[in-house]
Amino acid sequence: MAGREEGSDLDSLNLKECKAYLRRNGLRISGTKSVCIQRIEEHQRLKDGNGEALYPKSSFVVNCTGDVCKGDVVLFTQKVYEKFDKVTRHGRILGKRTVAGRVVKESYGAAKQQHTFTVEVLWSRGIKKLCPLFPLLVKGRNLYRLRTFRQRWSNEAERSKVLAEKHRRGEVARRVRAMKKSKKSAANGGVKRQKQSHFTRPNQIRKNNESEKGKHLDRLQKRTSLDLQTITVSFNIEQPYHQNS
Incomplete structure (x- = not known):
């Protein structure tokens, strides 16, 4: 075979x-x-290493940073890191790699609506070179970070249609992301209010205690005042009987 x-x-x-x-x-x-x-x-x-001869660097003449679509043959440089460390939450940078490739797929993720491209590698230089036609997944922000260039299409009008369709999906993805953020912030606000009602700060407890003490003293003073008034009224009523006797 x-x-x-x-x-x-x-x-x-x-x-x-x-x-x-x-x-x-x-x-x-x-x-x-x-x-x-x-x-x-x-x-x-x-x-056999013919990629750069078939797709020379000089043929990537259009700066398309921030505006790549499916079907583009692009040239970009990316940072290469060692394996991601879950403890430190990052990987040590090893160097840079220049990649020429064809964009065969692009999509917005369902969870965070992040733009991801699948680039079929034509040739690469630098740290950790990639095999020809290796399907490289690249996030949009990483594809554009160090500038991106592309070859011209034989029919640029066709590319404009593909790009417009991508922009429509991008607008939908941004609206979905905004709605999710709005719902999340509203939910977090409700949780925060519940936490504040369940867990009162110490200074708030002191203020509440002082307020309760003040209310208690006010009630005692009012009660004492009422008792004195009652005694005075009673004395005034009984006084004439003592005089007649």
């Missing part, structure tokens, strides 16, 4: 054999038989 894959007679491969080759080389396996065969052919063209 390996000989058939390496040779020119790829049409004789069935879909299962095509996907076995792609899986073995860490490539995307989605698509029909013809799509998979095209991917195998491109991988064989690029795997």
Whole structure:
């Protein structure tokens, strides 16, 4: 089977054999038989280091920082980190890597609506070079961080349509994110008020105690005043009887 894959007679491969080759080389396996065969052919063209000759750096002439869409062939530089450490919450930076690749997918995540791109690598330079056609996942902010350039499309009007569709989905994603944040802040406000009612601060307790003491003294004073008034009235009523006797 390996000989058939390496040779020119790829049409004789069935879909299962095509996907076995792609899986073995860490490539995307989605698509029909013809799509998979095209991917195998491109991988064989690029795997010997011909990527930079086929997609030279000088061909990336359009600055598309902040505005990449599916179908773009882009050139960007990214920071490369060592394995993420759960304790320190970050990884040590190892260096930078320049990547040329084709954007084959872009989407907004369901949880946080973060923009993520899948870039099929054509060639790379620098720290931890990537294999040809490796599907690299890149968050939008990391794709744009150190500037991004692209090749021109043969039909830029078609690209404008793809870009407009992406912008529409972006607006929807931003509205969803804003609604989620609004609901979350409202829920957190309710929880905070409940906590404040259950857990009173010490100074508030002192104020409450002092207030209760003041109210108690006021009640005692009023009661004493009423008792004195009652005694005085009683004395005044009984006084004439003492005089007549």
